[in-house]
Amino acid sequence: MNQKKLAFSGVQPTGNLHLGNYLGALKKFVSLQNEMDCIYCVVDLHAITVFQKPSELHDNVLETTASFLATGLNPDKSIIFNQSSVSGHTELAWILNCVSRIGWLNRMTQFKDKAGSDKEKASVGLYIYPNLMAADILLYKATHVPVGDDQKQHLELSRDIAQKFNNDFNCKDFFPLPEPLISKSISRVMSLRDGTKKMSKSEESDYSRINLKDSADEINKKIKKAKSDSEPIPDDIKLLEKKPEALNLLTIYSELSKTDLKKIISEMSGKEYSFLKTKLAEALIEEIVPVSEEIKKLLSDKSHLKRILKKGSEKANVIAEENLKNIREKVGLI
Ligand code: AMP
Ligand code: TRP
Numbered sequence: 001m002n003q004k005k006l007a008f009s010g011v012q013p014t015g016n017l018h019l020g021n022y023l024g025a026l027k028k029f030v031s032l033q034n035e036m037d038c039i040y041c042v043v044d045l046h047a048i049t050v051f052q053k054p055s056e057l058h059d060n061v062l063e064t065t066a067s068f069l070a071t072g073l074n075p076d077k078s079i080i081f082n083q084s085s086v087s088g089h090t091e092l093a094w095i096l097n098c099v100s101r102i103g104w105l106n107r108m109t110q111f112k113d114k115a116g117s118d119k120e121k122a123s124v125g126l127y128i129y130p131n132l133m134a135a136d137i138l139l140y141k142a143t144h145v146p147v148g149d150d151q152k153q154h155l156e157l158s159r160d161i162a163q164k165f166n167n168d169f170n171c172k173d174f175f176p177l178p179e180p181l182i183s184k185s186i187s188r189v190m191s192l193r194d195g196t197k198k199m200s201k202s203e204e205s206d207y208s209r210i211n212l213k214d215s216a217d218e219i220n221k222k223i224k225k226a227k228s229d230s231e232p233i234p235d236d237i238k239l240l241e242k243k244p245e246a247l248n249l250l251t252i253y254s255e256l257s258k259t260d261l262k263k264i265i266s267e268m269s270g271k272e273y274s275f276l277k278t279k280l281a282e283a284l285i286e287e288i289v290p291v292s293e294e295i296k297k298l299l300s301d302k303s304h305l306k307r308i309l310k311k312g313s314e315k316a317n318v319i320a321e322e323n324l325k326n327i328r329e330k331v332g333l334i
Contacts, residue, residue, distance in 0.1 A: 006140060007039070010043035010133070012047045014052070018200075019210040023255055025147060029068070042064045042068075045089065046083070070298060080308055083136065088139050130154045134162070138162055143178060145179065145181060185251075190244060190245070191208040193245075195247065196244055207222055207225055212292060214292060220281050226249060229273060232269075233276065235266060256280075
C-alpha cells in the first residue's frame, strides 16, 4: 500500500543536548522538513522513566524546544510539541503493552545498560519504555524515523509491534512498518574522553562532549583536551580503527566539512593531531556557536516557547485522535 510519507522523532528533555544529538538526529530532522511532513516531539514521559527533579524537567522541556528551533526546525513546517500534552501517546502505549512480548523487551540492550546491575530497582516505566516509543511513532502512522544508531534496536521492536498488531487484528498494512533513517557517515558520535563510549548527556565529565550551549571558549578548551594519539595521523583507516578517539575526531571533522572521511585522512596523514584539532575547533565554533547563541536568545522568552508547544500539541492531537478512533475500533473497544 502506498502510505503518505511522514517523519516522526523524539528527543528526551534530560538537559545537555550535544554534538551527538545534533549530528546524529537534529540535522536530519531539519533537512527532512523539505522532503515530507514531520512531527518532532519532546518526549517528557520517556524522561521520567528515570527520576527527574520537577523544576529541572520543566526547564529542560523548554530548553529542548529552544534547541529544536535554534538548529532550524520551523514550527510552520513541522509539528513541534511535548509528548505529555497529547494523551493518545499513553493510551496507545497501553494497547501496545498488550501486543508487545516480554521476551522482546528482555532483549533490549539499552534497558540493560540503563538499569545497571540492580535491575530489580529500575522503574517499570524504564522496562516498557520501548513500547511507549512504538506508540509515539504508530500513533501518527509515521513511515520514517530519523534517529542515531543507538535507537536501532528500539526501532526494530516498533516494527515488530506494528506487524503483530496488523496480524492480530487482521488489518494488513494498518500500521506502516516505520523505517529508521540513520546517517551512514556519522551514526554515532563518540565521547571525547573515551572513543569506545557514545557521547552522552549523562556522562559525568563535561569534557566528554560538546554541548549545543557551549561558547567558543569552551569548545576550544574541550577540543584541546580531547584524547587523540601521540603518533602522527596515519594514512590508513584500518590503523585508525584501533585508535577510536582519533577516528572520532576525524569523523566529526569530515561530517562538519562535508568531505569524505577517506579524503580527510589522506589530506591529514603525517600531520600531528594538534593540526586537526585547530581545524576541528574552528569548524565546530562556526557551526555550534550560532546555535548556542540562538538557544540563549529563545530561552529569554519562555512564553513564546510554550505557545509553540501548545500550537504543536493541538495539531498533533487532531491526527492522534483520528488514528486512535480507528485503533480502538480495530481492538474492539467501544
Ligand atoms: P536522546 O538524547 O537519547 O533522547 O537522543 C536523541 C537523539 O539523538 C536520538 O535519535 C539518538 O539516537 C541521538 N543520539 C544521542 N546520542 C548520540 C550520539 N552520541 N551519536 C549519534 N546520535 C546520538
Ligand atoms: N528513545 C529515544 C531516545 O532515547 C527517544 C524517543 C522517544 C524517540 N520516542 C521516540 C525517537 C520515537 C524516535 C521516535 O533517544
